[in-house]
Amino acid sequence: MKWSDFSKLIKFRLTFLVVFSASISFLIGSKVNGIIDWSNWGMLIAGGFLVTGAANIFNEIIEKDLDKLMKRTMDRPIPSGKMTTGQALVIGLFMGIFGTYLLGKLNLTTGYLSVFSIMLYAFAYTPLKRKSPIAVFVGAIPGAFPTLIGYVAAHPQIDEIALVLFGIQFVWQFPHFWAIAWVLDDDYKLAGFRLLPTGSRNRTSAVFALIFTLILLPVSLLPTFMGFGGYVVGGVSAVMSLIFLYQAFSLVRTLEIKSAKQLMYGSFFYLPIVQMVLLFNFIGKN
Template sequence: MSVNKAALADHPAAETQTASAGVVPAPPGAVEISSSAAPGAGSLAGDLLELSKMRVNLLALVTVFAGFALGLRTSTGGSLASLLSSQNGWLLLHVLVGSFVLAAAASMLNQYMERAPDALMERTAARPLAAGRFPAALARTLGILLSLLGLAYLFVLVNPVCAAVSAVTAGVYVFFYTPLKRITSFSLLVGAFAGALPPVIGLTAATGELLPAGWSIFTIQFIWQIPHFLAIAWIYREDYARAGFPMLTVVDREGKATALQVVGWSLALVPASLMPAAVFGFAAGFYFWMALGTSSLFLAFAVSFAIKRTSERARRLVIASVIYLPALFIALVLGA
């Protein structure tokens, strides 16, 4: 996934790049593949929703919930029915609220840092900061304040371990992934690390500790993000090239390296999906076959894209990916 900057400079669509360009505008795990703004964009409420990346972060909350439910199922004497208890219900609500506040804050800071290159892309030019509708200084202040509020909320109302994992997630995303996007396509791996932590946040909220089960679902989500994001990057490769983003899909004009990465990581997702059943033994039977089936289907879409690298097949892979992940986690929770 190394980047050939000479090839980037020679790309026909890179003529409009500026010195400030060089970042990838969407984080790994993002599911937005449309340039349209959120409903209500242009109003203050609509701009705040757009800054919080509501649609993207809702999927992250699904994985937080899955991690929380899994933590209850795998804890001593725990059961899924315990979700209905008042104590666990409030705890779940607190971790979801705190996680969303922190994710929204990180999204605001990310868009603040990327507002100049975002303005160069059709897909992101309508965002509040890129379009100049929302004051950049206010977005930065809101991002910082909401980050502190979200972390304090999780620390006090959930537990310190959950707050610590959440701090690592936001910190890696804002302070490492975002600036690295200006330098190398390897930033995708850094972003995937941060993007794989939400289910671990949910699990630590339920258990108060880091369990082996947490690293199994971390591994699944880490691997899943790479073919998912590369498919999105392939769809918008010309748009990214216009802004000078050093991405594999930009410099790999024929798409052979991109296809190899997509198939390779999708293939790795098959054993990773089976890891909870095969290694930890808490999700045998139903989950094993569900994981094998869904990951094999995901691999089939990846191979289809590799054979014929069109935007339409990339879109199908994106759709398959956003169906696969929640389906797998639901099966994991039910089968644990």
């Protein structure tokens, strides 16, 4: 199997972003503990990569017939015939089991969270995509789990910092998902996916994205309000949130795919910048 096929099978870019988010949360949790165990960090990255890749493989197995209908997915290994469903299932099971084992070695809570994340993403979010826009809410839960998994892997306790990290990534996903859904709506409709709030590119769907971008502003300031973020974190988070908010407002105003793309690209920058600034804040305290 070529690397390009394997990369598409596990959705490499998405998997990378998930692992990145978990690793940042791990380092934050480690600084809360006062020490970074780099061997555990490596185990988290390997386990997180395997578990996330497995969840994506199960997603593609379930949607193999739908992937044939969409231009952006028809060249994936299963719908293109480069790999059988059985082969993909074996790879997915191996990655899921071994990845869960690695994360479980860090602590049991991390292992349980990883299993729950796979189940919720592959077997709840995936089938819901064709039934109701509520799928975005369901998908946002496992989508924000990497922050919990990473943090708990280093600091085996779901405390207020863990919940704030989860909350930021959870709320961020709504404008992120909806911007992508807006851009790809024509393709999604070929497979019957219903991800925009109203099912269509209209002002109401854009307003939903704006509302959640507005909610993200105070949520992103929680680290500063709760005393563990600092003013630099608050300032950067506020600036990034206002830029994000402006992009969402532009979508409401224009209802154009171009504006949705700007919101989508803005979401790609928003989360890693806010997370990295928070990490540097914790590093700077020691």
